[in-house]
Amino acid sequence: MSLYYSIIETAFGWVLIAGRNGALVEVELPERTREEAAARVPAGATECSDRFGDLPERLRLYFDGRPMDFSDVLVKFEEIGEFEERVLREAMKAPYGRLTSYGALAAAAGSPRGARAVGNAMRRNPAPVIVPCHRVVHSDGSIGGYGGGIDLKRRLLRLEGIVL
Numbered sequence: 001m002s003l004y005y006s007i008i009e010t011a012f013g014w015v016l017i018a019g020r021n022g023a024l025v026e027v028e029l030p031e032r033t034r035e036e037a038a039a040r041v042p043a044g045a046t047e048c049s050d051r052f053g054d055l056p057e058r059l060r061l062y063f064d065g066r067p068m069d070f071s072d073v074l075v076k077f078e079e080i081g082e083f084e085e086r087v088l089r090e091a092m093k094a095p096y097g098r099l100t101s102y103g104a105l106a107a108a109a110g111s112p113r114g115a116r117a118v119g120n121a122m123r124r125n126p127a128p129v130i131v132p133c134h135r136v137v138h139s140d141g142s143i144g145g146y147g148g149g150i151d152l153k154r155r156l157l158r159l160e161g162i163v164l
Contacts, residue, residue: 004048007037008056010063012155015129016040017059019051023076027127029148030063062129065159067096070130080124086110087121094135097160101139115139123147129156137164 003025005018013030014037031037041047049056055073062068071092077085086109093108094100102122106114122133128147134156138144143164146153157164 003042003045004051005041005045006047006049006052006056007034007041008059009034010060011065012063013037015059015063017052017055018042018045020076022051023074024052024055024127024130025076025078027130029128029152059129063159067160069096070132073127073130075127075130077126080121080126083109083111083114083117084121084124087118088125088127088131091122091125091131091133091136094132096132097162099135099137099141099157099162101137102144103139105136119145135160135162 003018003020005016008015008017010030013032014034015030016028016037017024018026026042028037028040058068058070077088087105090105090108102115102118105118106112111117122136125131125133128134134146134153136144143150143153154164
């Protein structure tokens with residue numbers, strides 16, 4: 001169960017990805033420098049760029065503004081609950097350039113009144129962009145929160161042609 005990682009240069013900055021046993025387990029949002037991204041490498045991880053297939057190139061293309069679908073990426077959610085995993089798997093279905101709401105995700109995950117719990121699941125998302133929590137907004141269309149900050153959320157949405 002060794003952990004491996006790669007640091008990828010993108011138009012938004014340096015992105016760290018980490019995996020284990022053929023599955024992605026972590027994505028860190030872009031940092032300004034490679035050193036800042038490297039400071040986020042999980043303890044005990046080994047650099048191994050060739051374990052991620054075409055994902056690094058797909059991430060580069062995404063941050064260059066090319067529509068990308070990451071729903072086929074195998075993500076292993078570690079240390080989260082069953083409901084949170086259902087929410088994150090539903091969020092992975094949110095198509096490029098389209099928004100969904102916390103309430104809609106709650107309903108899709110089997111808890112129609114669980115919009116706040118969806119917000120908590122989004123905060124624990126270990127693989128932002130791959131699990132596109134930036135596409136999740138309040139039911140009234142307001143932007144909601146984002147672990148990388150509202151400015152980054154708006155920037156990612158604009159990249160996909162959405163202006164809020």
